[in-house]
Amino acid sequence: MGRQNGKKIWSIMALGAMMAILLLPVATSLNALASGGGEAPPAPAVKAEGDKKDEAKVEKGRDVYYKTEGIVAGAPAPKTTDGTKDYPRYNFESRVLLWFANQQHLYYGSFVLAVPIFCMIIEFMGVVTKDKAMAKKYDQLAYDFIKISLTAYSLTAILGGILIFTFLTLYPAFFGYLSSIFRPVMHIYALMFVAESGTLYIYYYGWDKMKEGLLKWIHLSMSVILNVIGTVLMMLANSWIGFMMSPAGVDEQGRFLGNIWHVIHTALWNPLNVHRILGNMAFGGGVVAAYAAYRFLSAKTDEERAHYDWMGYIAMALAVAFLIPLPFAGYWLMREVYAYRQQMGITLMGGLLAWLFIIQATMIGILFLSTNYYLWQALGRMRGAEKYQRYIKYLVFVLVVGFLVFITPHTMVMTPAELKAMGGQQHPVLGNYGVMSAKNGGINVIITTTVLSFVWYMRGNKEPMVPWKKFGNIFMGTFFGLAYVNIIWLAIYGYYIPANVRVGLSVPQVATTLSCLFFMTALNGVMLKGAKQMGPIEWGKISARSQYAIIMLATAFTWMMGLMGYIRSSVRLFWHVNEIMRDNSPWAYTHTVGFAANMISFNVLFFWVSILFVFWLGTLGAKKAPVEAKAHAPGRVPEPAHGH
Amino acid sequence: MKAIMSAAAVVGVIASLLLLGMIFGVVKADTVHLVEGYMPMQMIFELAIFVAGFTGLSYMLNSMGMAIPRFWQGIGFVAFILFYLKSRVYPPIPFSVRAMYGTVTMVAVFMWMSSNEEDWKKFRQPILNVMDAATPKLKLIRTLFLIAIPVALWGFSYQSFVPQGAGADVDEPIELRTVHPAPPASTKVHGKTFVLQTSQNPYRVNPEGKYDQEYSNKLIVEQAMGRLMQANANPWDEKAEGYLKNVREGGEIFFQNCHFCHGDNLNGRGLHAFAFNPIPANFTDPGTIAQLQETFIFWRVSKGGLGLPREGFPWASVMPPWEQHLTTDEIWKVVLFEYWHTGYYPRTWD
Structure with a gap:
């Protein structure tokens, strides 16, 4: 017993040390953040003004949003011109390439941020439930979830790399400016990513070693840390798009005024954060539910059908739990947009982009119709x-x-x-x-x-x-x-x-x-x-229609996410950074509704094809699982995917 | 239960007969007319009555052993909704909206019919029977379908390409018009800059001469049928002072300059209105000035169609830039009058 306790203490200490090492770079870099991010280097496009640097240091500027005064600590936003210097290009619309890279990265990013939250919830349900069989089922489900997200995690990182390269090669002036402002934030972002990866790997590979007693609670706590890091990561990324839409912390020329918090905490940052967290959760739930539906429809045995019916139900329930407050978060975001700039609000909801909002309303309606339909169909298995x-x-x-x-x-x-x-x-x-x-x-x-x-x-x-x-x-x-x-x-x-x-x-x-x-x-x-x-719930005895409703729900989520991202980005019209840095590329016009819809559909299709590949990879390691499960617990519903 | 269903069935029969009677001229077309101001809810209420009526009818026929097959119930309901939208609601609903409503109705019927296995089997059985074509009669129906579907599709395609209308002129294409242009942050009129987010109408004042929206809100016409003036709030009373006097002056300017197009009832149907396409803005609609800040209207009146922003071009607006004809004060007074007359409150952000 004493030996056991000793082992536990060592495990806790080792884990603590690992977490500390992972978070150490972040903690040290916070110093730089607190001091305002240090001196910003001049943007590449304004190198000619480098000799004026000393003079600019003492110059004061007025914050465009906070209206406070600050010492100018950065170069003005570059005034770009249409040419290969500011906008190097292939014989193709650069904006569309960026759109594609961005959207795919966002889809996968949302998915891998959402799934660990589900794992945390489901693992917790498994830990606290008194029914041992159910506890095991929940634990297995949480493990299945994280396994799916692990492959997606690598893809997210790859897509993030592609996105950065796309920015650097096609929009160097703009990206140079953005990174000059957000330099410390971007570094912290990268370090947080390291911490996220490390925690995720310990969490995943330590699943079996930490399955009982106190260690299980520590394992569960790691999922909390994982999600905290993930959420902060997302919030940092949101600060960039928040800045592009509603800049703050810079003067009218776009010069950084030394307060990095102002740059992060723009008018729309928090509404975006809340909306995105809820959106990611609903989206992630939808994708996992679609995975379960796909496995249900292709299942060969009643046991498999029962398992995937249940998995789909849990994922769907989580998705819907976050879908319900989503319209209210969206309403708050729009309210803040109107409060920030009336013309931006009108462009969105009454003007140029209003037609897209009608499509959005239709998609929201489809989400709720599918949800209700699924619940009605689910009555059939009772x-x-x-x-x-x-x-x-x-x-x-x-x-x-x-x-x-x-x-x-x-x-x-x-x-x-x-x-x-x-x-x-x-x-x-x-x-x-x-x-x-x-x-x-x-x-x-x-x-x-x-x-x-x-x-x-x-x-x-x-x-x-x-x-x-x-x-x-x-x-x-x-x-x-x-x-x-x-x-x-x-x-x-x-x-x-x-x-x-x-x-x-x-x-x-x-x-x-x-x-x-x-x-x-x-x-x-x-x-x-x-x-x-009155009777048992007969898992697996649900109509195939219900599973198509789930797939429809997930597709509608994906489509809507693409649509709303496009709307949010388009509302800047011809600005890279609203009212600060003008987009002078040949693509500074708003696409037609038809083109945008086709592009969104293409992104959705690409995502689903690639995620199907991820799902398929997930099944490769689980081929022998049902046999093992049967050998261990005869007569019980076996859980597939026992790869660990 | 039976009593309730019987009553619902009776309501259903009467409502259906009345609807058919009105549409085919057996009774007066406005026997049950859509009441202005209540029309949106009335339409939903009427549909709810029909749904209740059809449910009762179905229940009663079922209990008499004359149940309508599920398949025909579904088809019948879709047909009824399409018929109702086409024939009951006036002015005519554009095809795009009817198509949207029709599609949603079909989805709704699918959801209803497939809500449980038994109903779903009953609903799809006739379709499967035709596809299986086990009897000569069904074989004939299947063959007819095989011929009719391509012919119908061909017919629709052909129709959509044939020039419509008198003189076989080709219709202008559908235009996705942006109704509310995004306003600028500020606008310059007669040399003075007005920030749209913060400027106020200088004539919306209380007896002390201070800007007071609550005071003016109480004096606007009542927003109901007939749009009645409030007691003791007649701008054309000679003794009227302050806000009401400003409204009167705004009204005079409106009737000298604006009503030719926007109409004496401010509903966008003035003498010249139908020479334009689209016709001028209807201020009595809850989606126009009621949604906007007073400064937005001030900007639009001052700058007209020429001053519309680049995005969303072409705008198809012949509104003149009224700053060339009116003073700043006159424009503010006209705006004041428009809100007073329609009974709407300008949007504010506090």
Whole structure:
């Protein structure tokens, strides 16, 4: 026993030392960050001004965003011209090449940042659950997840390299300027990447060695560290795009003013951080769920089908858990965009890019429709859930009405003849669905209905046995009913009040939806304690349609991510860095909607083809697994992918 | 349950007959008319009534042993929605929106029909039967489909290429028009720079002469049917002072200059409106001035179509740059009048 404890202590110390070594470079570099990143080197394009460096050091400038004064510590943003010096090029549109490299890196980056968060949650569920068989299943699932992400991790790094080379070779002036401002941040980013890789490898390869007792908790703690590092990495990368959209910490000429925190903490940084974390999680869940769906559809045995049905369900549940708050985070981001620059907000939502937002609304609707459809299909694998199935048609109606309101464009696509027949740009009936008040109502109705579907799913094969079940049911029914009334009423009321008050109405609407989500699911959980089981959940006995719904969900996530990234980037119009550094390349125009849609589709297709390859690699090491599992636990559902 | 379903069935039958009657002229076309101001909710409400009615009808027919097959229920519902959108809603809905609604309806019907295995089997059975063609009758139907589908596709393609309309003129192509241009950070009018984010209408003032939006908001016309003036808030009252007097002056400028195009009801249907394509902006629509800051309107009026930003070009706007004809004060007063008359509040960011 004493020997065991000694071993544990040594393991902890060794792990601690490893973590310390990994994080040491980051800690030392923070000094540089605290001192403002030191002196910025002159950008390559402005080397001619190098002799004025000393003079510039004492010069003061005014922060374009924070309005504070600071000592000029960097060169002005280069004024580029259309030529091979600032924009070296192949006989092809450089912007499209960069778009492709960036998007692929982002897809993989999101995936590998999201999956460890899932692993952390699932591993934790495995540790705390009392049912030993379930604990093992959860642990195996978490391991399967991290294994998938490991190959994707290498690809992320490769794609990151490709992205940097693309920047350096095709946009040297711009990248030179950006790296002159973010020099210390970029170094810390690289060091964090080392720390992330090291932690990930220890976490993955130490899985078997640290599977019990205290060591398991340490293993679990490592997943927390892994995710903290991953999140900081993402936030640092977000600071670059935040700076490009809403620069701060520089003067009007783009000269760095010595405060690196101002450069990082721009107007849109935090909304972007929150939106991206949630988005990554939803996306990652979607991809893993699609993997499970693919394995389910290609499964040869009932055991495999059962396992992948369950895996898909867990991944889907996690994806949806993060999908639900995503529109609200997006709403906050847009609000901050409007507050930062009105013209940017209008370009996005009412102007040049507004058509893309209609496509986005459609994609969001598809996500929720697919989710609901999956939950309804999942009722099919529970005996006793038939009683709910006949009411699904009413949920379809409510959901679809909310969806139609949500996707109705304010300005419709029409021929001039139709325009004349309609007598104006706006339709007097449907035009009302095109403004924010109605759309807020629409999306909240959709989300509340999704919550209702989930409550039904939870109840599928159970009959509450609590003495107050009648009261509970009436209370829940009334609560949902009043929630719908409140949401719809506020949507109508929004037309009769000033815009600033109307914007505020989204708060009670969201509060209503979230009350349904948290309060009703919690109450439902309490009501179902000690509930009578009407029948078992027959994992694997779910329709193939449900799996196609999952694949659709994942594809819609991918497509939407590509779309929103494009919109966010395009809103700068002809600026590399908004109002600071102008894009003078021949590609400083906004693409047509059709071209953008094709490009996004190509990126989505490429990602899915490449991730299928990653999935296939994941199956290579697991070929013998079911046999081993059967040998160890006869009669139990074997878990595939026992490669470790 | 049966009583509720019977009542729903009766409602369904009456609603369907009424709809058909109105469309085919058996009863007056506006027997149940879409009420201005309530139309969006009325449409959803009507659809909900139909859904409830059809459910009741289906239930009753089922209990009488005359159940409508699932397949035909689904097809029938899609057909009904397309028919409703085409014939009930006026003015006509553009094809692109009907196509969108129709597609979503088909998805909805699929979700409904495939929500459980039993229904799904019933729904797809007729399709499978036709494809299997086990009987001569089904074989005939399958053959007809094989001929009809390519012919229909050919017909649609042909139709889409044939020049439409009088004199066989080819229709202008569809234009994805950007309605709200992105405004600049500031605009210069008559030598003075106005920052759009922070400038205020100097005539939106309370009796003390201070900018006060809450005060002016209380005096605008009531935003309901008929758009009634508030009691004791008549700008054309000779004694009207301050804000209301400014509204009156703005109104005079509007009727001297703007109403020819934007209409005396500010709905974009003035005398000359239909000479333009697109017709002028409709200020009574909740998506135009109600969504925008007062300074945005000030910028648009001052600079007109010529001053629209580069992105989103071409704009298809013949709005003159009114700074060439009106003073800054006159432009602010016109803007004030437009908000007063439509009953909308300008957007603010606080």
